[in-house]
Amino acid sequence: MKLNFRTRTGKIFRHDNRIRKKLSGLLCGVDEAGRGPVAGPVVAAAVIFGDDTFIEGIFDSKQVMPAKREVLFEEIINSAHTYGIGIVDNKKIDEINILNATKMAMSIAVSRLKEIPEMIMADGNFFSYDTAKVENMIKGDARSYSIAAASILAKVTRDRIMCEYQKAYPNFSFSSHKGYCTLNHIDEILEHGYTDIHRRSYKLKALQGELF
């Protein structure tokens, strides 16, 4: 198959290959999903690819259609060298705050890799890891192939978790809003109150003075 490297996937794929050439060890991408929502866990993923694993379509998970993400999820898992997922629940988020919980989820994801990478590229500007060099990249999920792949693993995993919660909390439409603060979700909270999976530390302006 002839590969078209002029697509957005091709561009970020080349970006990673340029970095990989300078390394002797493995290159890992890390990203998270679920920092914004008021319910559910924060999920992070770490992915290590070999240098010739090109999957057309990989890009920032926010810019890929949900159905396509599901397909890419399977392809990434099948062709990655190794991957890891980290999940931190809403109770822990309330206890240690969302930034620390996100760092924790990312570290757990890295610890589940089968091998320790030489370099980790992480989306954002806050990650650190003891046993590997870390390169933080703002908007990394649209600049690095490995981070973009991690963003898809994290997003799909989190969406699946939220769809499972739909069964446990039929009063809430977690399978559609995924815990994000949509108008519909706010109405549901006003009507039914918080559930066990809501992040109590998130103070919603729309709810001030109405719940307490």
Place this chain on the structure above:
Amino acid sequence: MNLGAYGENSALNFLEAKGYEHVARNFRFQRAEIDLIVKDESKKLVVFVEVKTRKNNKFGGPEESVTQKKTEQICKSAEGFILQHPEFADYAKRFDIIAIIMDGKSNTINHFENAF
């Protein structure tokens, strides 16, 4: 590196990711060994961890292979550790199992808190 040592490394990375600090590894007291000892200083908590690593799940989960005799040995060894390290005497104690299955492309790491 053998499977056991590889598993202990992974377990330690995992526990450190969860915010625990490393205290000791392969602590031996008389004939009983504890794979990992970690602490959570903010909670004044010391955790004794048994790590079980498997290449697959065919013979039941790794956690099922921790026998009563083994748990008794670990408890005894934990007492020995506290005797040798009196700074932990007033810490809360907990016994955990970390079960690692190295099947496929991602290590499955299950953490059982208060396992015995």
